[in-house]
Amino acid sequence: MQRVDSLQLHELRRRVLRGDDPEKSVVDPRDDDDTSLHFGGFVDDRLVVSASFFPSVAPVNDTLLTYQLRYMATDFDVQGNGYGAEVLRYAENKLRALGVEQVWANGRDSALGFYARTGWSILEGSQHLSPETHLPHTVIFKVL
Numbered sequence: 001m002q003r004v005d006s007l008q009l010h011e012l013r014r015r016v017l018r019g020d021d022p023e024k025s026v027v028d029p030r031d032d033d034d035t036s037l038h039f040g041g042f043v044d045d046r047l048v049v050s051a052s053f054f055p056s057v058a059p060v061n062d063t064l065l066t067y068q069l070r071y072m073a074t075d076f077d078v079q080g081n082g083y084g085a086e087v088l089r090y091a092e093n094k095l096r097a098l099g100v101e102q103v104w105a106n107g108r109d110s111a112l113g114f115y116a117r118t119g120w121s122i123l124e125g126s127q128h129l130s131p132e133t134h135l136p137h138t139v140i141f142k143v144l
Helices: 006-017 083-097 109-117
Strands: 037-043 046-055 066-074 102-108 136-143
Touching: 006 037, 006 046, 006 066, 037 083, 046 083, 066 083, 083 109, 102 109, 109 136
Parallel strands: 066 102
Antiparallel strands: 037 046, 046 066, 102 136
16 A cells, blocks of 8 residues: 555546546546545556545534545455455554544445444434435544
């Protein structure tokens, strides 16, 4: 696992999170901010997992120094092999070292089991449809 430039993540973001649709955006306006952090994991030279974190006020514990996770993606052929958990562990350690106290995300409902296994909690009553994907999401968070 390592820090990467956001541009390295666009192809994986598009393929995994946007159905490989070239019309759908995979760029966050905060991607190039100095405070944004992007992490990737590689098998040989191939990017297989990504996670981006942006400073944010969370919908829970809003007094804690918090970053939002967006664009968490694991390539289809390596899902279930621990790469997602590993990139989260790596990123959380880096964020903790920077004084970040909490992370949060709009987690896809289909991935809530994964997030629960890695120590994230659900914000009850926060279920919603993503305006970008129209898929069910729930607000999740983790105090570091």
